[in-house]
Amino acid sequence: MKSNKKELSTEQREELLSVLKTRFEKNMNRHKGLDWAKVQVKLEANAEKLWSLDDMEATGGEPDVVGYDKKTDEYIFYDCSAESPKGRRSLCYDREALDARKEHKPKSNVLDTAAEMGIELLTEEQYRELQQFGKFDTKTSSWIQTPADIRKLGGAIFCDYRYSNVFVYHNGADSYYAARGFRGALRV
Structure with a gap:
């Protein structure tokens, strides 16, 4: 331990x-x-x-x-896992979104989990950079850092890789899916 x-x-x-x-x-x-x-x-x-x-x-x-x-x-x-990390899926975006859920709450949220791990969520630019090294999230998706103006309105953004392109989507920050996790970055 x-x-x-x-x-x-x-x-x-x-x-x-x-x-x-x-x-x-x-x-x-x-x-x-x-x-x-x-x-x-x-x-x-x-x-x-x-x-x-x-x-x-x-x-x-x-x-x-x-x-x-x-x-x-x-x-x-x-x-750099091929798909969104298995141990970090089924999480809503942040604490506010988690607290807003009335039922079927996930075990945690992306921002708190990343902070506990000591890592940063990938930005859209970093996610696109990652795709230069291979094909990632061809069957899953990953939450990415969400701009404050989108989050203020209740949304959050995520990416995946389909049809040889990176797609950026939106969802309610309180949503969570078994095939959506998050990728992190760490500087050493």
Whole structure:
């Protein structure tokens, strides 16, 4: 079990680093020119970020490096599972939407779950960037960061990939579906 300090045991850390390294090496198209040894040094120096990556992995996100920000000296991880992470589906958008449901409430909401995991919801731009590395959400969909003006009116937005295109849709923020989850981003 994870401790409240958001730190993995030595065994958990080694296992996660092994999984991440294998995925990194298998998917070099996502991070051309980047070196795993440098990524690993960053990860080992950031126990709380490793904890977040472990949560991403445990909920089916299959996190992988998709970029490097030279300005901030940070590696960028996205959930790269083929479909929306299984352990993060059937959630409405935020706490307000969850509280507004009178019956059949889901177990939680996207924004609180992402915050607990220490990750950010993908933006529409990031979601489109993700699609450059493969075909994601061809059978599922993923909530994305919703602009305040849409959320104020009770809506939230999500994306999927169909017919060789990214589609952006809207729904009531209190809706939830078994085939809709969310993808996260993490900077290390």
